[in-house]
Amino acid sequence: MDSTRQKKVNRLLEKEISQIFIQEARVLTLGTMVSVSKVRISPDLGMAKVYLSIFPSKNAANVIEEIKTKGGLVRKALGMKAGKQLRVIPDLQFxxxxxxxYLENIDRLLKE
Structure with missing residues (x-):
């Protein structure tokens, strides 16, 4: 169960990381559309798991690896944006x- 503070930080991180992906799209996403679907922060606010939806999904593995290698740039940009609101910028795992x-696969199976 997330505390109220965790919920607020989750929303803040989701909003700010989404903005970073919009602004730095060419460098980070290899020309694909990336959206932040969910952010889960640890109880000590030191680690954040960022779940990304990537479209088209055929080269999602390459894009997620590129984002993981450039995760330091995302964290730095996050620090510039949310540094006044958070004491410690959490480590990011993508x-x-x-x-x-999964939903598309279920729909396809139900239509058969």
Missing amino acids: FLDDSLD
Whole structure:
């Protein structure tokens, strides 16, 4: 169960990281559309898991690896944006959110 503080930080990080991906899209996303679907922060606010939806999903593995290698740039930009609101900028871990692919697969199976 997340505390109220964790929920507020989750929303803040989701909003700010989304803005970073919009502004730095060419450098980070290899020409694909990336959206932040969910952010989960640890209870000590030191680690954040960022779940990303990538479209088109055929080269999602390459894009997520590129984002992981440039995660320091994302964290630095996050520090510039949210540094006044957070005491410590959390370490970021990026994960692929494949829930949309899963839903499409279920729809396809139900139509058969």
